[in-house]
Amino acid sequence: MNKWTRRAFISAGVVAGGGLLVGVALRPGNLADDLQDVVAAEGETLVHAFLKIDQNNVVTMIVPHAELGQGAQTALAQMAAEEMDADWDLVRIEEAPALGEYAAYAMGRGVLFKDLPLPNAVVPTIDGVMMRVADAMSLQITGGSLSVRATGQYGMRVAGAATKDMLRQAAANAWNVPVEEIETENSILLHRATSRSEPYATFAPDAAGMTPSYTPKLKDIDAFSIIGRSVDRLDIPSKVDGTAKFALDTRLPGMVYATTRRAPVFGGSVLRVNDGEARKIGGVIDVITLPSSQSDASVGGYGATGESVAVVAESYWSAQQGLDALEIEWDAKGNGAVSTETIYAQHARDISASEGRESDLSVGDIDAAFSAAAEVVEAEYRVPYLAHTCMEPLNATAHVSGGSCEIWVGCQNPLGFRREVAETLGLDEERVTLHNCFMGGGFGRKSRSDWAVQTARIAQAVGKPVQLIWSREEDVRQDFYRPASTSRFRAALDDQGVPQGWQNTYVNKQEPVEAPLVPYAIAAQDIGYLQSASHVPWGAWRSVDESQHGFFTESFIDECAIAAGQDPYAYRAALLADRPRLRAVLDKAAQEADWKTPLGAGRGRGIAIKESFGSIVAEVVEVSLRGGEIKIDRVVAVIDPGVAVTPDGLKAQVESGIIFGLTAAIYGDITIEDGAVQQSNFHDYEMLRMSTAPKIETHIINSGHDMGGAGEPGTPPAAPALANAIFAATGQRIRDLPLARDMTFSV
Amino acid sequence: MKTTLSVNGTLRDVETDPSKPLLWVLREDLALTGTKFGCGMAQCGACTVMVDGVAIRSCVTPVEIVEGQEIVTIEGLAPGDGGLHPLQKAWIEHQVPQCGYCQSGQLMSAAALLNDTPNPSDAEINDAMEGNICRCGMYGRIRDAIKTAAREKGQTNE
Numbered sequence: 001m002n003k004w005t006r007r008a009f010i011s012a013g014v015v016a017g018g019g020l021l022v023g024v025a026l027r028p029g030n031l032a033d034d035l036q037d038v039v040a041a042e043g044e045t046l047v048h049a050f051l052k053i054d055q056n057n058v059v060t061m062i063v064p065h066a067e068l069g070q071g072a073q074t075a076l077a078q079m080a081a082e083e084m085d086a087d088w089d090l091v092r093i094e095e096a097p098a099l100g101e102y103a104a105y106a107m108g109r110g111v112l113f114k115d116l117p118l119p120n121a122v123v124p125t126i127d128g129v130m131m132r133v134a135d136a137m138s139l140q141i142t143g144g145s146l147s148v149r150a151t152g153q154y155g156m157r158v159a160g161a162a163t164k165d166m167l168r169q170a171a172a173n174a175w176n177v178p179v180e181e182i183e184t185e186n187s188i189l190l191h192r193a194t195s196r197s198e199p200y201a202t203f204a205p206d207a208a209g210m211t212p213s214y215t216p217k218l219k220d221i222d223a224f225s226i227i228g229r230s231v232d233r234l235d236i237p238s239k240v241d242g243t244a245k246f247a248l249d250t251r252l253p254g255m256v257y258a259t260t261r262r263a264p265v266f267g268g269s270v271l272r273v274n275d276g277e278a279r280k281i282g283g284v285i286d287v288i289t290l291p292s293s294q295s296d297a298s299v300g301g302y303g304a305t306g307e308s309v310a311v312v313a314e315s316y317w318s319a320q321q322g323l324d325a326l327e328i329e330w331d332a333k334g335n336g337a338v339s340t341e342t343i344y345a346q347h348a349r350d351i352s353a354s355e356g357r358e359s360d361l362s363v364g365d366i367d368a369a370f371s372a373a374a375e376v377v378e379a380e381y382r383v384p385y386l387a388h389t390c391m392e393p394l395n396a397t398a399h400v401s402g403g404s405c406e407i408w409v410g411c412q413n414p415l416g417f418r419r420e421v422a423e424t425l426g427l428d429e430e431r432v433t434l435h436n437c438f439m440g441g442g443f444g445r446k447s448r449s450d451w452a453v454q455t456a457r458i459a460q461a462v463g464k465p466v467q468l469i470w471s472r473e474e475d476v477r478q479d480f481y482r483p484a485s486t487s488r489f490r491a492a493l494d495d496q497g498v499p500q501g502w503q504n505t506y507v508n509k510q511e512p513v514e515a516p517l518v519p520y521a522i523a524a525q526d527i528g529y530l531q532s533a534s535h536v537p538w539g540a541w542r543s544v545d546e547s548q549h550g551f552f553t554e555s556f557i558d559e560c561a562i563a564a565g566q567d568p569y570a571y572r573a574a575l576l577a578d579r580p581r582l583r584a585v586l587d588k589a590a591q592e593a594d595w596k597t598p599l600g601a602g603r604g605r606g607i608a609i610k611e612s613f614g615s616i617v618a619e620v621v622e623v624s625l626r627g628g629e630i631k632i633d634r635v636v637a638v639i640d641p642g643v644a645v646t647p648d649g650l651k652a653q654v655e656s657g658i659i660f661g662l663t664a665a666i667y668g669d670i671t672i673e674d675g676a677v678q679q680s681n682f683h684d685y686e687m688l689r690m691s692t693a694p695k696i697e698t699h700i701i702n703s704g705h706d707m708g709g710a711g712e713p714g715t716p717p718a719a720p721a722l723a724n725a726i727f728a729a730t731g732q733r734i735r736d737l738p739l740a741r742d743m744t745f746s747v
Numbered sequence: 748m749k750t751t752l753s754v755n756g757t758l759r760d761v762e763t764d765p766s767k768p769l770l771w772v773l774r775e776d777l778a779l780t781g782t783k784f785g786c787g788m789a790q791c792g793a794c795t796v797m798v799d800g801v802a803i804r805s806c807v808t809p810v811e812i813v814e815g816q817e818i819v820t821i822e823g824l825a826p827g828d829g830g831l832h833p834l835q836k837a838w839i840e841h842q843v844p845q846c847g848y849c850q851s852g853q854l855m856s857a858a859a860l861l862n863d864t865p866n867p868s869d870a871e872i873n874d875a876m877e878g879n880i881c882r883c884g885m886y887g888r889i890r891d892a893i894k895t896a897a898r899e900k901g902q903t904n905e
Contacts, residue, residue, distance in 0.1 A: 071845070232842060239847030241833040242781020242821035246848060249780035257775070282764065317764070317771045320787075391785055391793060391848040391882045439850025440783070441882050472786040648842060652885070656845055659884025682790035682880060691873035693886035747871065 011248030083160030158421025364524030369501025392440020481541025550716030604728025616706030657714025755823025
């Protein structure tokens with residue numbers, strides 16, 4: 001009934017009530033040689049996509065990715081439904097529970113087959129030390145815009161197509177007709193010649209006894225009718241009537257509440273706590289000092305979390321009052337003098353010294369290019385630390401009793417969280433049940449398990465169900481930040497203004513590795529970096545390194561265009577002559593934004609393009625200067641995601657990514673003083689709001705290439721397109737973010 | 748202290764600290780979890796409910812202040828006949844929510860706006876919705892959905 005091949009595992013089985021269950025797994029086969037000795041053993045089951053059909057002909061897709069607002073669950077269900085010709089109205093979605101069998105194995109496959117990179121950002125929660133391929137196998141991560149690209153492509157579509165084939169065979173057997181004559185539509189099997197038709201459910205039990213094909217024929221793009229349809233998202237009705245369950249909405253009998261404060265200087269410890277006043281507050285139950293995270297130090301110093309103090313009370317309100325009444329003396333562990341200023345100074349020193357500079361790319365003769373240059377353009381850019389500020393502050397609810405733990409949380413990596421909670425409590429993973437809830441935003445923050453580990457510790461200490469809720473202040477001050485970075489450029493232009501040499505040195509590389517690369521045809525390039533570490537913990541922040549490098553490279557190429565006396569769009573277009581996919585996106589953005597229609601004085605347009613996470617996005621921002629204030633009048637975006645699975649959902653993601661990018665460009669500024677974050681809440685870490693958010697026009701190009709990501713690619717071009725527009729309108733070149741430090745934005 | 752609240756048309760007695768914010772009374776004492784915590788200082792609007800038809804931030808409103816007033820939360824926004832409020836319908840039509848966490852607050856602010864201003868201009872929408880942050884950035888869709896709901900409400904009333 002089960003069939004193993006070198007590459008894939010697919011199985012069919014019966015579910016209660018006589019339905020059909022089909023699971024697809026990809027297993028380590030066909031491996032890159034260097035990985036042969038670390039992958040899972042023969043016979044190991046690593047199922048990553050399931051679908052089932054019940055007696056009522058309802059198809060349930062079991063999706064191994066969390067919903068943080070990106071609509072991935074709906075898109076994945078569409079991909080399976082497409083291949084099996086399901087009736088979309090009878091499709092349901094369930095998120096896979098945090099069990100090893102549901103690991104997002106396609107990502108492991110992506111690594112093993114070298115199709116897709118595993119995002120480094122997820123590594124710290126995987127095993128804490130290094131990316132070991134064996135651990136990459138048990139990922140259940142939502143991030144890196146990989147849901148559709150990996151699980152959808154390799155799992156959901158295969159499961160859907162294999163299911164359809166088995167159902168057709170079952171019908172052919174029962175009706176005693178050739179299988180080629182069986183048609184499928186809307187979850188119904190048809191045999192036209194004999195006018196017979198039956199719902200899928202009729203033949204589900206027969207199909208369950210068959211051996212599915214692991215290489216079913218997938219549809220060509222022209223045959224898609226569900227992929228490419230803007231179906232309504234299945235999670236939305238519950239999000240308009242208050243019934244959607246976020247982790248914060250967990251309610252257990254007898255539960256109590258807790259809140260915490262961690263050492264304000266990252267990595268700090270607790271010297272002394274005076275909790276006398278706190279314990280006098282009505283409802284306060286206990287005050288507990290929590291150790292620093294026991295996760296091993298890894299990329300970006302995940303182990304750097306400091307110690308914290310928790311107050312447990314009958315109400316969050318009491319816990320918060322208790323926390324405010326604590327007198328805590330902290331040890332800054334030597335980082336008490338670090339500031340944004342010292343960090344930037346260190347960046348500049350490290351870049352100038354360039355000791356141990358690592359190379360991203362070295363092509364052509366860079367020295368010759370600069371010797372022959374008619375003009376050399378130089379610039380240095382900086383971006384600050386950024387917090388995620390998900391609308392739902394970090395929280396989790398846990399109950400530890402009888403040698404087991406149950407935990408409710410909204411996270412981007414349920415299996416990783418389960419492992420870290422188990423390790424913290426000294427339990428086997430099987431003794432930890434993790435319920436993943438809707439996430440009120442994620443953006444990368446919820447791939448780090450620090451607060452879930454705190455919750456488990458408190459629950460263990462208290463012995464009853466406890467809900468830990470971080471204040472917004474704690475959320476802003478104890479994030480894993482998009483790192484501050486500095487990037488220094490030199491370009492050698494020839495006498496036509498064409499760049500012949502491109503030299504770039506920046507600090508703090510994380511991932512994806514290709515983020516600093518430019519798509520332009522420049523003969524000599526020398527791109528490299530230095531790790532200029534600070535004690536401020538870094539984390540994946542929507543689009544990760546693409547966001548800062550999008551700003552750096554797309555601003556600097558604009559400076560080159562201006563130095564060459566050329567139109568910034570035409571300049572880019574000429575350098576993309578041999579990149580037709582990018583060129584098409586750039587051209588369409590310029591055309592839709594009426595680039596060639598001149599704007600009056602005090603107005604300007606900026607353009608930027610960035611390929612990231614498998615999709616290409618170009619944006620044009622139009623601004624005007626009104627009484628010294630900047631107003632964003634218009635944003636035009638064009639995305640080529642290969643194939644848009646849910647066009648309206650894709651547009652929503654692009655709009656969302658742009659607002660995220662513009663918010664950061666205009667306001668985003670986490671500053672460090674005396675080793676700690678100075679900001680605390682939305683009054684000093686501001687967001688775009690209704691009056692300041694521009695209207696966005698999004699256009700999609702379905703080029704038919706491999707499916708790309710949706711959640712992240714909209715963000716990287718936003719900041720440079722805006723900064724370039726401000727230059728066009730004012731003549732002021734923006735090399736330092738955020739903009740609101742130097743200028744005012746109007747409604 | 749015993750406090751009697753009128754929530755979504757029902758009188759509810761709660762035994763609580765009178766200074767406890769309404770948000771936490773709703774969520775902890777009455778298990779009405781549709782109203783969300785976002786900032787605790789009236790900066791984000793996630794906790795918005797209506798009190799006597801006016802949008803207020805429940806995270807900074809001591810429960811004693813609203814005793815005797817009509818409190819409406821997201822759970823009470825729909826008319827109660829099994830149908831949805833025109834704003835909820837428009838929210839689905841425009842596929843507004845992404846993560847969805849801020850949407851209870853957005854809807855309650857919008858509902859209060861339409862109570863006062865059945866056909867709001869863009870400037871009136873800006874004013875009414877300025878206190879509600881959507882970190883997923885769905886402001887354009889929220890604006891469109893408010894206009895759709897205003898049109899539908901207008902037709903129903905005529």
